[in-house]
Amino acid sequence: MSIDAQVHTPRAEQDEQSIDIRNPADGSEVGSLRCATQDEVTAALGSARAAQPSWAATPPAERGAALRRAADALRGGARELAELNTRETGKPLGDSLGGIEAAISTLEQYAELGPVHRGLSLRGAVTATDYTVAEARGVAVLLTPWNDPVAVAVGLIGAALVTGNTVIHKPSERCPHVGELLGRLLQSSFPDGVLTTLTGAAAVGRMLTEQTGADVIAHVGSSAAGASIARAASVTGSHVIRENGGNDPLIVDADVDPAWAAAQAALGAFANAGQICTSVERIYVHRDIAEPFLTALAGEAQTRSASGTFPPLVDGRMRDAVQAHVSDAIHQGAQCLAGGATPTGPGSHYPPTVLTGCTDAMTVMSQETFGPVAPVTVVESFEEGLRLAAAGPYGLAASVLTGSIAHAQQAIAALAVGTVKVNAVFGGAPGGSAQPRGISGAGFGYGPELLDEFALVKVVHISSPQQGA
Incomplete structure (x- = not known):
C-alpha cells in the first residue's frame, strides 16, 4: 500500500476506521489517519512476499548502501519528525531529536554490520568442506511503540532489511502520524515492496500477526499484547522477537x-x-x-x-x-x-x-x-x-x-x-543488546545479535565425489 494513500480524513467505506490524535500537552488536534483495511493488509503481505527474493539476492553491500541513504533521508527530515513526535506523544523536543539521532546512528551501524554478518567454518574430513551461511527469514512484521517511536522502529527496520528481509511496519496507534512520516522518509531508499508502513490500531496488528504471511514478527509493547502475538505465532509458525513490559x-x-x-x-x-x-x-x-x-x-x-x-x-x-x-x-x-x-x-x-x-x-x-x-x-x-x-x-x-x-x-x-x-539507572555501551525474560519478552532486540534474530542459519556440507574404479 502506498504510504501517501494512507492519509485520509473522510471514510468512504463502512469498514474503515480512523485514528484521531490530540496533543497531550494542550489537547489540541494533531490530525486523523485512516486505518488499513483487511484487503490492504493482505496486499501488503503479498507485495512484501513478492519483493523479498530479489531483495535477499541483492549484495549485502548494496543493502548497506540503501541503509546509508535512509539515514541521510532521516537526517534531512529530523526536525519535522521530532516536532511531530513532540506534538503527538508529548515527548520533549530535545528527547525527540535525541531519539532520531540514535536512529540515524543505528542505521549507519547496521549498514556496516550487515555486509560482514558472516557464518562459521566447521572442521570435518580433509576432503570435505563444512560451513554455515545466514539467510533472510523472509517477510518481517514490525509492531513498534509510541514512547520512543523513531529509535525503536528504525533499529528493527534496519536490522531486518540489511539481512535481506522485507518489512511491513505498523507504528503504534498512539503516534500514527510519526509512523507515517517516518515511513515516507525511509521508503524511497528501497525498492518497491521492500518497506511498507501500515497505519492502524490493534485490529490491524491482529490482521498482520494472526494470518499466515509473516516469517518473523518483532513486537515492542505491552506484555499482554506480546503474549497474544506469541500464541498466534504458535499457529502460523512465525518467529517472534518480543521486548515487552517491565516492572524494573x-x-x-x-x-x-x-x-x-x-x-x-x-x-x-x-x-x-x-x-x-x-x-x-x-x-x-x-x-x-x-x-x-x-x-x-x-x-x-x-x-x-x-x-x-x-x-x-x-x-x-x-x-x-x-x-x-x-x-x-x-x-x-x-x-x-x-x-x-x-x-x-x-x-x-x-x-x-x-x-x-x-x-x-x-x-x-x-x-x-x-x-x-x-x-x-x-x-x-x-x-x-x-x-x-x-x-x-x-x-x-x-x-x-x-x-x-x-x-x-x-x-x-x-x-x-x-x-x-x-550504579547507573540508564546507560550502556553502543551496540549493546539484551534478552528479556519472563513476561518481559524473548529474543535479542538490539545490537549485532538482532541480525541473528532476523536470519536463519543453513549448514552446508560439501564432499568430494567418489572416484570410479
Whole structure:
C-alpha cells in the first residue's frame, strides 16, 4: 500500500476506521489517519512476499548502501519528525531529536554490520568442506511503540532489511502520524515492496500477526499484547522477537550517598514522565538511609513539578491508569510525599509522584505503572531488598546502587533479568543488546545479535565425489 494513500480524513467505506490524535500537552488536534483495511493488509503481505527474493539476492553491500541513504533521508527530515513526535506523544523536543539521532546512528551501524554478518567454518574430513551461511527469514512484521517511536522502529527496520528481509511496519496507534512520516522518509531508499508502513490500531496488528504471511514478527509493547502475538505465532509458525513490559526494581544499599541515590531514582522514575521500557518502577531502600533518601526524592519530584517543563503522559487513558495505581496504593496505606493527584486543565499531565510505605500487594509495586511514579519500600537489609526485587513475573531490567562489590555480584547473580545496571539507572555501551525474560519478552532486540534474530542459519556440507574404479 502506498504510504501517501494512507492519509485520509473522510471514510468512504463502512469498514474503515480512523485514528484521531490530540496533543497531550494542550489537547489540541494533531490530525486523523485512516486505518488499513483487511484487503490492504493482505496486499501488503503479498507485495512484501513478492519483493523479498530479489531483495535477499541483492549484495549485502548494496543493502548497506540503501541503509546509508535512509539515514541521510532521516537526517534531512529530523526536525519535522521530532516536532511531530513532540506534538503527538508529548515527548520533549530535545528527547525527540535525541531519539532520531540514535536512529540515524543505528542505521549507519547496521549498514556496516550487515555486509560482514558472516557464518562459521566447521572442521570435518580433509576432503570435505563444512560451513554455515545466514539467510533472510523472509517477510518481517514490525509492531513498534509510541514512547520512543523513531529509535525503536528504525533499529528493527534496519536490522531486518540489511539481512535481506522485507518489512511491513505498523507504528503504534498512539503516534500514527510519526509512523507515517517516518515511513515516507525511509521508503524511497528501497525498492518497491521492500518497506511498507501500515497505519492502524490493534485490529490491524491482529490482521498482520494472526494470518499466515509473516516469517518473523518483532513486537515492542505491552506484555499482554506480546503474549497474544506469541500464541498466534504458535499457529502460523512465525518467529517472534518480543521486548515487552517491565516492572524494573531499584535497590538502594546502605552505603551510598542518599542525595545521589535519590537523583538516580528520580531520573529512572521520572524521565519521559516514566514512559520508558526500562524506567524504575519500584524502589527498595535500606532503612539506614531511608529518611534522607525519601526527603531528597520528594524534593526531586517537587522541583520537576514546579519547573513547568515536565512532559505529559501520552493520553488520558494512560493518565487514568497511572492514577488508578496511585489511588490503590494510597487506599492500601501508602503515604504520598509528592504528587499523587490528577491536575485540572487541558492535556494529560500528571505530576512526579513519590509514595512510601508500599508493599508488594499494591498494584503499583506488582505491575508496570508506566508513569512518573516512584513507589518505595523500606527494607532492613540488602538481602531483603534483593529478595523482593527478584520476585515477580517480569524480567526486563534492574538497577542496583551500592558501594559493595560483593553486593553488586550477588545482585547480578540473583536477578533474572535481561540487563542489570550497577550504579547507573540508564546507560550502556553502543551496540549493546539484551534478552528479556519472563513476561518481559524473548529474543535479542538490539545490537549485532538482532541480525541473528532476523536470519536463519543453513549448514552446508560439501564432499568430494567418489572416484570410479
